[in-house]
Amino acid sequence: MRWGSLRLRLVTAGTVAILLALGVAGAGLVVLFQRHVARTLAADLDVHLRQLLTGLEVGSDGRIIVARPPADPRFAEPLSGLYWQVSDDRGQFLRSRSLWDTILVLPVDQPGPSEVHQHEIVGPGDARVLVAERSVLMNPESRIRVRAAVASDLARSTDAVRAFAKDLSIALAVLALVLALATSVQVSLGLRPLAVLQRGIAEIRAGKRRHLPVAVPTEVAPLVEEVNALLDAQEREMVRSRSRAADLAHGFKTPLTALAADATRLKELGQTELAENIEAVAEAMSRQVDRELALARLRGTARATGNxxxxxxxxxxxxxxxxxxxxxxxxxxxxxxxxxxxxxxxxxxxxxxxxxxxxxxxxxxxxxxxxxxxxxxxxxxxxxxxxxxxxxxxxxxxxxxxxxxxxxxxxxxxxxxxxxxxxxxxxxxxxxxxxxxxxxxxxxxxAEKCPRPGGGVGIGSRQRPIS
Missing domain, CATH: 3.30.565.10 (Histidine kinase-like ATPase, C-terminal domain)
Known part of the structure; x- marks a missing residue:
């Protein structure tokens, strides 16, 4: 396909539109997945926080005890990415084994008894973590206020989003290729009527038909009607032109015949040189008239008579x-x-x-x-x-x-x-x-079998005469 091709333009425009649409869709899907991962992480932290608060108890000496720690084994694995810690207003402090010797530095906050606050802070190893915390009153008599927090490393969520984006990009690339091929097929089917018109015009030029086929799609039908009307008008004009040329040529025939008769009489009178000159001129004009008559007959003959x-x-x-x-x-x-x-x-x-x-x-x-x-x-x-x-x-x-x-x-x-x-x-x-x-x-x-005129020996130079 050439750069000026309508097919190339349509396929290129369709492919660009597909790439833009899939690019926007892909970015939107990544954003939606990222939000989904964030909501899922927040929901998991809320579950772990409830498990942690459910397992808290106050001993007889007023100390806080985690009787039933959260069930997720990652809390017992050092620097696993999932942590909890508990502190009260009397200086007591408890934390999961996964925190090792690190303390989650929580922002200054006063969440209500039933409120869960979330923060994004720096955790172990300078990693970004998402923290869910809640403040509860453990013992009404002693008024011990406990602040419990559960945190999760955000790197896991980021890796999940990246993996999703990678898989999505591969899927969208395959989809873009399929849609581009489908666009090419669609454009080919849409431009097929133009190919039919091209063949029809070639057949008209070769004299195999007189009009373009009318069995075409509705969008192309007006063009076909106009071209057929133009062909009819052209044929009528050609008929008129041939008639005028033939009339003009025939109009010269009588004077030329009379001129030839005069030349004959001049010969009889002994003016041979003058008669021969007149005959030469008359013959040249006669041949020219014959040529114009032949051309007048030729113009449109193939179209009028078919093949x-x-x-x-x-x-x-x-x-x-x-x-x-x-x-x-x-x-x-x-x-x-x-x-x-x-x-x-x-x-x-x-x-x-x-x-x-x-x-x-x-x-x-x-x-x-x-x-x-x-x-x-x-x-x-x-x-x-x-x-x-x-x-x-x-x-x-x-x-x-x-x-x-x-x-x-x-x-x-x-x-x-x-x-x-x-x-x-x-x-x-x-x-x-x-x-x-x-x-x-x-x-x-x-023409396709005969070389350029004026060359050397060509077709039939070595063939035997046909008997």
Whole structure:
């Protein structure tokens, strides 16, 4: 995908949105888990504090005794992270074995008899601990006020939050990858109608259909309707343009015919040079008119007729029979080596325009023989003659519009230009080289099978003639 691709933009935008959403969700989940851990820790401390207060007793000598210490074994393990201590207003002090020789320095506070206060202070080993404390009156007669506290190391909670965040990040990364792939698939499915339109336009350009398919999603339907309407309007305009060009070309036919008749009368009057000049001009204009008529017919032909196909052998037989009645064609022999199964994907009239020009040129320059070879695999048509041929350095000149090597011979040089126009309209190419007969070798073939015009020997150079 290129940077200018709509698919890349949509997939990138979707992926960025997914990453942002998952990032915010992940941060929110970590915060919620952290709060959950804090609430759980506070609830556990409250349970331990109640167990501690339940197990306190006052001896006969007025001293405080922890008759039933909290059941959690971590209170008996030195520096385990879970601690308790008890003190009274008479200087007595008791603590769990886990505190070892450390004292929890509690802030100055006076919690009520039923109030549990929580503080975050520095505990053993300079670790941060959460303390839950409560003040109770143990003996109403002696008025002994006891302050009991239970503490837990916060490092355990922090480690739990970190582990949760790590596991969550892995899960969110996998989820982001899955969602990104799903976004890519979704975008592909969403853009599929555009691919259908692209294929439809390519088929219209190739002449396989006249309109875009209307079975498209609702969002694309207005675009399809507008394009189809534009195609209809373009076709109507092309028909009008072809009609105007044809009318204009036909309008020149009558004056040119009259001009040719005048040239004939001038010859009869003995003004041969002037008559030949007029004939040359008239012929050049006639060829130009013929070319415009051919182009007018070509524009839109493929779209109007779909995918025409012409059988080559009967058409060649008709063209050869016609050329045999002309002065140039009557003096040469035509060798047709074309099988019946060779079919050309062109309109019959357009193919006749191409082959007629090629055969006429070959007959005019041949000494005695013109050979036509055609093959179906690979598809190609070759016209050869035994004339003088065309030097390779001058092939480009011949392919130019109006280009001629023999300025003395009749003609305007537009024959090959018309051939090239027709071939280009059907996606074919023209190639000129040297024939084994000694003259020119002209080959026409589909563009993907025919190399660039003007090159060396190409398709069919080593193939045997088809009998």
């Amino acid at each position: 025409p196909t012409t059988e080559l052998r009967p058409l060649l037989a008709s063209l050869i029979a016609t050329l045999a009645r002309t002065p140039a064609g009557g003096r040469v022999a035509f060798e047709s080596q074309v099988r019946d199964e060779v079919m050309i994907a062109m309109d019959r009239t357009d193919l006749a325009e191409v082959l007629g020009n090629l055969l006429e040129n070959a007959a005019r320059h041949a000494e005695s023989t013109v050979r036509i070879v055609a093959s179906a695999a690979p598809l190609a048509v070759i016209v050869e003659d035994d004339g003088q041929g065309i030097p390779e350095r001058k092939i480009a000149r011949v392919l130019e519009r109006g280009g001629r090597l023999d300025q003395q011979a009749p003609g305007s040089g537009l024959g090959l230009a018309i051939v090239q126009d027709v071939l280009e309209a059907y996606g074919w190419q023209l190639r000129i080289g040297r024939s084994e007969l000694g003259g020119a070798r002209v080959e026409i073939a589909p």
